[in-house]
Amino acid sequence: MSALIEVRKLSRTYRLGEITVHALKGVSLDIRQGEFVAIMGPSGSGKSTFLNLLGCLDVADTGSYRLNGETVTGLQAEALAGIRNRHMGFVFQSFNLLPRSSAQENVELPLVYARVPAAERRRRAREKLALVGLAERAQHRPAQLSGGQQQRVAIARALVNEPPLILADEPTGALDTRTSQELMDLFSRLNGAGITIVLVTHEPDIAAYARRILVFRDGELVEDRPLPARPTDPETQP
Ligand code: ADP
Numbered sequence: 001m002s003a004l005i006e007v008r009k010l011s012r013t014y015r016l017g018e019i020t021v022h023a024l025k026g027v028s029l030d031i032r033q034g035e036f037v038a039i040m041g042p043s044g045s046g047k048s049t050f051l052n053l054l055g056c057l058d059v060a061d062t063g064s065y066r067l068n069g070e071t072v073t074g075l076q077a078e079a080l081a082g083i084r085n086r087h088m089g090f091v092f093q094s095f096n097l098l099p100r101s102s103a104q105e106n107v108e109l110p111l112v113y114a115r116v117p118a119a120e121r122r123r124r125a126r127e128k129l130a131l132v133g134l135a136e137r138a139q140h141r142p143a144q145l146s147g148g149q150q151q152r153v154a155i156a157r158a159l160v161n162e163p164p165l166i167l168a169d170e171p172t173g174a175l176d177t178r179t180s181q182e183l184m185d186l187f188s189r190l191n192g193a194g195i196t197i198v199l200v201t202h203e204p205d206i207a208a209y210a211r212r213i214l215v216f217r218d219g220e221l222v223e224d225r226p227l228p229a230r231p232t233d234p235e236t237q238p
Pocket residue numbers: 014015016021022023041042043044045046047048049050
């Protein structure tokens with residue numbers, strides 16, 4: 001299958017006064033549609049910088065990036081925002097939900113930006129809340145939900161535009177072990193349904209849910225290896 005993500009010699013340098021930080025030093029790799037990839041590496045190794053570039057939240061200094069056959073390199077902010085809307089959903093460690101809005105309204109938000117009519121927004125948000133097991137909690141505000149439930153709302157929001165790709169930065173970082181496992185089971189299920197997942201984590205237990213591990217060190221990709229299927233993988237269930 002052709003690559004969903006193609007990056008070649010991607011570099012990102014930050015300048016802080018006199019100091020130059022080479023956050024990413026010429027990373028090249030492909031990610032195919034349907035992969036489940038975990039990005040690991042010590043703090044400061046460039047994981048978030050790389051995820052932000054994939055997510056079109058930041059722009060590389062040099063190198064090229066193609067997403068779904070479209071060249072992303074060189075696009076302006078508005079075009080990048082369009083790509084984010086159409087091609088990807090984001091999940092962050094801190095959930096990033098609007099505190100005064102219900103779960104339903106939070107999930108509808110990307111559809112408001114996409115100018116989808118209200119009735120259709122409601123229908124699609126309810127469908128995604130049901131998919132993450134929160135149909136009964138649609139009218140709750142974030143503070144009335146547990147951390148795991150809030151992250152499920154964030155995942156429903158990431159899914160509501162039907163993107164082929166989910167990018168997640170330490171999505172279980174604020175959750176206890178059992179809740180983290182439930183959330184990773186949900187990611188596995190979504191991946192089983194064909195959604196490509198790229199997830200940053202520093203926890204080996206979490207990375208073990210993926211099928212491929214990328215390890216970054218000092219801004220370089222130092223390891224890229226497949227992982228065997230987990231016994232609980234949906235595709236290995238009878
Ligand atoms: P990781 O996610 O692996 O912890 P990062 O990608 O956040 O690593 O950071 C890689 C390097 O780039 C680090 O040295 C970090 O301090 C630096 N860096 C990241 N973002 C910025 C920024 N906005 N300005 C300056 N330096 C940054």
